[in-house]
Amino acid sequence: MTFLNHLINGISLGSVYAIIALGYTMVYGIAKMLNFAHGDVIMVGGFVSFLTVSSAGVPAIVSVLISMAVCTVLGVLIERLAYKPLRGAPSLAVLITAIGVSYFLQNAAQLLWGSDSKVFTSVVPFNSISLAGGKLVITPESIVTVSACIVIMVALTLFTAKTKMGKAMRAVSEDKGAAQLMGINVNSTISVTFAIGSALAAIAGILLCSAYPTLSPTTGSMPGIKAFTAAVFGGIGSIPGAMLGGILLGIIEIFSKAYISTELSDAIVFAVLILVLLVKPEGLLGRHVREKV
């Protein structure tokens, strides 16, 4: 029973990683950049929801929507101000800019909301379900997180496969120049990608803070890094890959915490990542690109 409990916790944490990883993978696929600030957008999402619920007394669901809206605007704004002027610049320059944005968001949050950690009240207003005489406890947060993750993945897969914008996204990620020649507006496509990624980050932030109820300006950075490794793990640029990578990473983390060592769990997560990349350098579901001379 404890095994099942750990499994459920793992899948639940993994689903949060998966939602964050989806944002990473989409932005990487299209803009070919590591958006280091993604983790901090998660934190902003958490804070917006926290403030609207605790000070304005808005109902939980409305606060989620407000938080998504704020993060979407923030994501597009970051893209327009910091990343757009660097289109075509060397990838390291863009990486450093992303790091700058990440520092900016963390420090702005610290100035605005203080560096002490806040206690986040869960946005899910249900009680835990206990099965098998209280041995198996399923928190409502895990149910909501897992279902949100599934809904998001199905929606995103349909979106990229069926809609015009989704097709444009795939075209841009395949070949920016050719896409432009076909009449696709590359700039607006990239903006839409950032908007979707940031909205997902808001959801992930709220779910993360609901499950682990502390919130501080650095809340987002470690989950951000882990979600990025999850995206690489599953094969960067692939939507099902991000989902699979995220969930596996969550399960590995919880299991190593439970059965091996709490302190070493991060090391184990990263060691598994290294092993996978050595055996399959393109990630679990990534496409293998043949090298051409």
Place this chain on the structure above:
Amino acid sequence: MKLKKTTKQSFITILMVVVLYIAISVAKSGGLLTYSLKGQLVPICAYIILALSLNLTVGILGELSLGHAGFMSIGAFTGAVVSMSLTGEIASSLARLVIAIVCGAILAGIFGFIIGLPVLRLKGDYLAIVTLAFGEIIKTIINCVYIGKDSNGLRFSLENAEALGLAEGGKAIIKGPMGAVNISPISTFTVGFVLILITLAIIFTLVDSRAGRAIMAIRDNRIAAESVGIPITKYKMMAFVISAALAGAGGALYALNYSTIVPTQFNYNTSILILVYVVLGGIGNMRGSVISATILVLLPELLRAVEKYRMLVYAVVLIVVMIITNNKKAKLFIANIFAKITSPIRKRIKMKHAHETDEKEEA
């Protein structure tokens, strides 16, 4: 005297470091430096060495490494253990410092080799993320390590301080998450300066050698380099190990400047900080790394006036500098302003020059 272009450039860089050292030493003995600024001197040296060593990986080898703080950490903790366990044996603190730095460099180099074996098989972003993962693994493991010393020698444990089973009079050197405590701060600015010179000498000799040309050939076109018979793995490994060893030396210097160091100090944020120095200074440009590391370590210090907002300002400076140096329009804009400022001066020089030639012709 006619020098090769690269030799001349290396010479200028070394000269710049020497002049900077003399200037700071004079200012220091003249009492011109504030207390906090004096405290920053050794960290500046350490970060310059780290930036230079990372620049070897990023600029010369052409691979992005996001786990450089891991090697720094290995060097730092090795240095702390060596220095503290030799306290009784060797009286001279300078000798202890040198031995600690050498040991730190060797151990970090060995780890560089072990990590390089799997890492250097990968490419691009995958290589970057794996180095990041290794950096985090090193941090997490050091977080669980306990090392102590008693009359029987060094003792080692992964559980807790009690499990070390130290004899009477023994002391714990590394205490897991609490890190290395009670280090005697023996690093000096002069040793840091000499270490910078050694680092520069190693890198310049390497770059100018046959091996260095092979490494840069791999960076510029791996397939072409392989097809003319350059052993890729050997040269990649060479650059990576040297880079790791230098980072270890820098780490040991850094650690022995403080009385306490904790493993979490050397997380991926530190790796990224060093990368920022390299990129802002110019990838592959050693002089740039020295300058940018110096300025950026001092920047938060100089921004003390705006205490509350200094990290915010730091972030904005980072973004703005990246955009100015990489965006075509911004570059042109800056160049125009610069031309406007300098054009009257240039005109005057031109007129003066014309005037002189006129006089000559008349004569």
